[in-house]
Amino acid sequence: MRPLLRRVAQAPSGRRSKWLVLAAWLILAVALGPLAGKLGDVEDSGPNAFLPRGAESARVNTELEKFRTDTVMPAVVVYTGEGAREKAAADTAAFQKLAAHGERVSRPAPSDDGKALLTVVPLDSDDEITDAVDELRGIADAQAPPGVDVEVGGPAGSLTDSVAVFDSLDSTLMIATGSVVAVLLLLTYRSPVLWLFPLLSVGFAAVLTQVSTYLLAEYAGLPVDPQSAGILMVLVFGVGTDYALLLIARYREELHRREDRHTAMRIALRRSGPAILASAGTIVIGLACLAFADINSSRSLGLVGAVGVVCAFLAMVTVLPALLVVAGRWVFWPFVPRHGTPARKERTVWSRIGTAVARRPRWSWLMSVAATGVLALSTSGIGMGLSQAEMFQDKPESVVAQEKITDHYPSGASDPAKIVTRSDRAAQVRAAASGVAGVARVEPGGDRTRDGELTELSVVLKDAPDSRAAKDSVDALRDAVHAVDGADARVGGTTAQTLDTQRAADSDLRTVIPIVLLVVLAVLVGLLRSLIAPVLLLATVVLSYFAALGASNLLFEHVLDFAGVDHSIPLMGFVFLVALGIDYNIFLMHRVREEAARLGHERGVLEGLTSTGGVITSAGVVLAATFAVFAGLPLVTMAQMGVLVGVGVLLDTFLVRTVLVPALALDLGRWFWWPGALFDALGRGQRNAAGQVPRGARDAAREPA
Numbered sequence: 053m054r055p056l057l058r059r060v061a062q063a064p065s066g067r068r069s070k071w072l073v074l075a076a077w078l079i080l081a082v083a084l085g086p087l088a089g090k091l092g093d094v095e096d097s098g099p100n101a102f103l104p105r106g107a108e109s110a111r112v113n114t115e116l117e118k119f120r121t122d123t124v125m126p127a128v129v130v131y132t133g134e135g136a137r138e139k140a141a142a143d144t145a146a147f148q149k150l151a152a153h154g155e156r157v158s159r160p161a162p163s164d165d166g167k168a169l170l171t172v173v174p175l176d177s178d179d180e181i182t183d184a185v186d187e188l189r190g191i192a193d194a195q196a197p198p199g200v201d202v203e204v205g206g207p208a209g210s211l212t213d214s215v216a217v218f219d220s221l222d223s224t225l226m227i228a229t230g231s232v233v234a235v236l237l238l239l240t241y242r243s244p245v246l247w248l249f250p251l252l253s254v255g256f257a258a259v260l261t262q263v264s265t266y267l268l269a270e271y272a273g274l275p276v277d278p279q280s281a282g283i284l285m286v287l288v289f290g291v292g293t294d295y296a297l298l299l300i301a302r303y304r305e306e307l308h309r310r311e312d313r314h315t316a317m318r319i320a321l322r323r324s325g326p327a328i329l330a331s332a333g334t335i336v337i338g339l340a341c342l343a344f345a346d347i348n349s350s351r352s353l354g355l356v357g358a359v360g361v362v363c364a365f366l367a368m369v370t371v372l373p374a375l376l377v378v379a380g381r382w383v384f385w386p387f388v389p390r391h392g393t394p395a396r397k398e399r400t401v402w403s404r405i406g407t408a409v410a411r412r413p414r415w416s417w418l419m420s421v422a423a424t425g426v427l428a429l430s431t432s433g434i435g436m437g438l439s440q441a442e443m444f445q446d447k448p449e450s451v452v453a454q455e456k457i458t459d460h461y462p463s464g465a466s467d468p469a470k471i472v473t474r475s476d477r478a479a480q481v482r483a484a485a486s487g488v489a490g491v492a493r494v495e496p497g498g499d500r501t502r503d504g505e506l507t508e509l510s511v512v513l514k515d516a517p518d519s520r521a522a523k524d525s526v527d528a529l530r531d532a533v534h535a536v537d538g539a540d541a542r543v544g545g546t547t548a549q550t551l552d553t554q555r556a557a558d559s560d561l562r563t564v565i566p567i568v569l570l571v572v573l574a575v576l577v578g579l580l581r582s583l584i585a586p587v588l589l590l591a592t593v594v595l596s597y598f599a600a601l602g603a604s605n606l607l608f609e610h611v612l613d614f615a616g617v618d619h620s621i622p623l624m625g626f627v628f629l630v631a632l633g634i635d636y637n638i639f640l641m642h643r644v645r646e647e648a649a650r651l652g653h654e655r656g657v658l659e660g661l662t663s664t665g666g667v668i669t670s671a672g673v674v675l676a677a678t679f680a681v682f683a684g685l686p687l688v689t690m691a692q693m694g695v696l697v698g699v700g701v702l703l704d705t706f707l708v709r710t711v712l713v714p715a716l717a718l719d720l721g722r723w724f725w726w727p728g729a730l731f732d733a734l735g736r737g738q739r740n741a742a743g744q745v746p747r748g749a750r751d752a753a754r755e756p757a
Contacts, residue, residue: 064374065317073374077367081259088262094269094276096352101277103549104346104556108530112544115472118501119508124152125177127188128206130456131160131169135197140169143202146191150184152176163460170461175208185212189449205453207467207546210440213448217686228681229289236677240297240670246383249375250296257292257367258285261360268359275352279690283353284360290678291335291632292364294671295328296372298639301667303373307381307389317377321369327642330579331635332365334572338631341568345560347553350623402665402710406658409715417715420707424595430602433609435616437554438688439518440546442615445686458516462492467517469526469545471509475500477539478507484532490514490525513547523551557619564623568630569594576634580641581728588716588724589641593633596708597626600700607695618689621696628693629700632675636668636709644717645730653724653734657717665710672705 064073099113129147131140140160147157155174162169175184185208192202203209230251237247261284268274302324306316339361342354381388409416441451454467473481478498486494495510511529515521526548533541569590576586601622608614643664648656679701682694717724725731 062318064370064372065314065321065377067314070314070374070377073370074378077256077371077374081256084263085259087266088259091262091266091269091276091281094266095281096275096277099549100348101275101352102279102347102349102553104552105348106346107549107552107556108542109544109548109552112470112472112542112548115506115542116470116508116544118506119499124155124174125181125208125211126206127173127175127185127204127208128453128457129171129173129188129192129202129204130453130460131171131200131202132167132456132460133197133200136169136200136202137162139196139200139202140171143191144171147171147173147188150175150187165460168456168460170457172206173208181208182212182215185209201456203449203453203456205450205457209450209453213444213450216448217444226285228684229286229678232677232681233289233293233674236670236674237293240674241384242387243384245385246300249372249379249383250293250300253296253367253372253375254289254292254364256371257288257360257364260367261285261288261363264363265356265359274355274359275348276356277349277352279349280352280356282690283693284356286678286681287357288360288364290675291332291361292368293674293678294635295331295365295368297667297671297674298328299324299368299372300376301664303376304384304389305663308391308393311391313377313380317373321373323646325369326579327639328365328369330575330642331638332361334575334634334638335361335631337571337575338568338627341564341571342627344564344567345623346556346563347560347620350560350620353624354627400662400665403658403662405665405710406661406714409661409711410654410658410718413715413718417712417719420712420715421595423707424599424703424712427600427602428595428598430605431598434601434605436619438614438616438618439516441518443618443688445688445691454516462512462514467546468495468510468512469529469543469547471511471529471533471541471543473507473509473533473536473539473541475504475507477536477541478509480536481533481539481541482509484536485509485511485529488525488528488532490521490528511543511545517545517547518550522547526551554619557623561623561626565626568627572630572634576638579638580645580725582725582731583728584720584726585641585717585724589634589637589713590630592708592712592716593630593637593704596633596700596703597629600629600696600703601625603699603703604692604696607699608692612683612691612695614688614692618692620689621692624693625696625700628697629704632697633700633704633708636672636704637713639668639671640664640709640713641717645725648725648734649730653722654718657714661710661714668709669705672701672709676701676705 063069100110103110103113129140129143131137137160144157144160150173151157152174153176157174158172160169160171173188175181185204189204192204196202233254234247234251237250238244241247265274265276265281265284269276299320303317303320306320307313310316310319336358339354339357342350345351345354376383441447441455444451471481471485482494482498485491490513492512492514495512498510499508500506513522513525515525526543526545530543530548533539533543573586573590576589577583580586604625605617608617640660644657644660646656647659647663650656651659676698679694679697682690683698685691685694722731722734725734
């Protein structure tokens with residue numbers, strides 16, 4: 053590892069090689085830049101993109117593709133108010149021009165209470181569904197009499213509203229994230245120039261990330277969906293800026309000690325490189341563990357995120373140091389680090405915190421555990437699951453349409469369940485489905501595949517498609533049709549998809565979390581060369597996760613007024629917070645290990661906290677702020693993800709890394725490093741006259757990680 057780090061450090065910090073590094077990145081950006089814009093071409097927004105692998109509803113979606121060459125997706129138009137009948141009749145003829153070839157727009161169907169009318173417009177999903185729905189809504193809104201309300205919903209309306217969210221997602225996130233990072237860098241460095249260098253380097257990382265993701269998706273089958281593509285850039289900005297802050301802080305420190313900036317950068321890279329590499333490796337491995345998840349969107353987010361972190365790491369240890377060395381010391385103006393001057397003030401806020409913790413370390417970590425434990429108690433009251441109407445912070449038209457359908461019709465009328473069965477058993481399956489208590493009716497007829505082997509039946513449920521009662525009805529429906537011998541019947545549709553996704557999310561929690569914990573523990577053991585420290589560090593991050601989940605739930609319930617927590621949030625939040633939260637412990641303890649070999653354990657802990665306090669705090673605030681950008685998005689799921697990760701990172705930054713971890717290390721003394729070589733060396737050695745720890749301890753701290 054050391055020869056590798058030495059070679060990496062020499063390239064961007066060399067007098068000539070720095071120019072080669074910059075030239076290589078410029079050529080790469082110019083040559084491959086056009087591919088970055090093609091990432092949207094490989095995004096999978098199909099019906100199975102967010103479903104579990106092998107789920108019954110996913111298999112139904114696959115089989116439904118066999119039924120017709122012109123797949124039909126219905127839009128449902130609901131009319132309410134006095135004069136709705138005349139408006140609905142007039143619209144029916146206008147809607148016909150938008151219907152799929154060979155399909156007819158249904159006649160307006162009155163509700164049993166006589167207060168609503170419902171028209172189904174079969175659209176061709178091979179055409180631009182969103183354009184067709186926009187045109188439908190234009191027709192529906194035109195010349196509507198006073199007092200008549202018209203909403204367009206159904207599967208086509210829901211898809212259009214979701215696409216509208218994701219279409220603006222990338223640009224909104226990029227602008228908001230870039231602005232937040234720029235402002236925070238300006239506040240951190242208080243320099244009119246320096247903040248541009250991390251941002252420019254992150255730009256290179258973003259291009260490489262998009263190109264790599266596109267190529268892997270196109271030629272290696274990497275799953276990419278609109279959600280993972282949107283989160284990807286936020287992750288690259290946040291992680292890349294963290295690494296930039298750490299490297300620049302160490303470079304500034306070395307500029308005070310070295311006259312030559314090339315030497316200063318080379319030493320900064322060699323000394324901060326292991327921590328940055330360990331951090332990137334931990335995040336990549338943690339996210340890659342999502343490959344074991346059943347839900348396709350979780351797998352996509354994990355694997356795509358891992359690609360982004362690798363690209364951010366490569367940019368931050370190559371192009372950023374090369375840019376800084378080329379520019380020289382002046383980029384720090386007006387706070388230019390001069391050779392021979394102190395790297396920092398003798399007394400800082402972090403040294404004061406360290407001194408306070410050192411006075412009563414056991415009391416400090418017990419109080420920290422108590423504070424996080426109180427927040428963690430709030431997880432006991434979490435309400436899991438969101439209905440379709442609750443998935444948006446502002447109700448889109450499709451949700452309003454569904455609410456009105458629920459008020460006046462059998463709630464499942466706009467989005468029936470689908471049964472695919474062998475045609476020779478279709479009659480028996482129809483009879484079995486009709487006898488289920490939660491079924492309002494089985495629609496007459498049924499589509500067949502061209503070879504006649506399979507038949508599709510539409511089943512209208514009594515309850516709203518995303519209600520608990522509808523999910524129970526799907527379970528009962530599956531039991532009934534599975535019992536028909538030889539039918540090979542399967543039940544799909546929106547309700548079945550929601551049910552399968554919720555169950556897969558619970559299963560993924562039990563599968564992925566232990567894997568993440570084991571691999572992160574292995575990385576920490578390899579980095580710190582001990583067992584006690586990695587176990588404690590991982591335990592603090594897990595405790596911080598539960599505290600963040602509890603605190604976020606309080607915000608969701610009492611401030612943001614969310615109806616519940618989406619089923620995907622606990623797993624996604626855990627993986628992100630363990631992978632990202634352990635970063636700050638890695639940054640801190642890598643420096644503590646280095647200083648403990650030079651100064652002894654207690655002084656090493658305090659020096660490590662003092663020297664990394666400012667940069668880790670800045671990094672934590674930047675990362676939390678970038679994820680907090682999600683809170684303003686219309687999708688509740690992404691808003692919850694942003695709040696949870698942001699709260700968790702702040703807890704890690706200001707409590708776990710600042711108080712809890714140093715207090716544990718001070719309380720345990722040299723046993724914190726058991727059973728590594730540093731533990732033995734600190735136990736054997738006594739300080740010599742020069743006040744230095746024996747060479748054995750120094751060598752132990754320098755072992756390759």
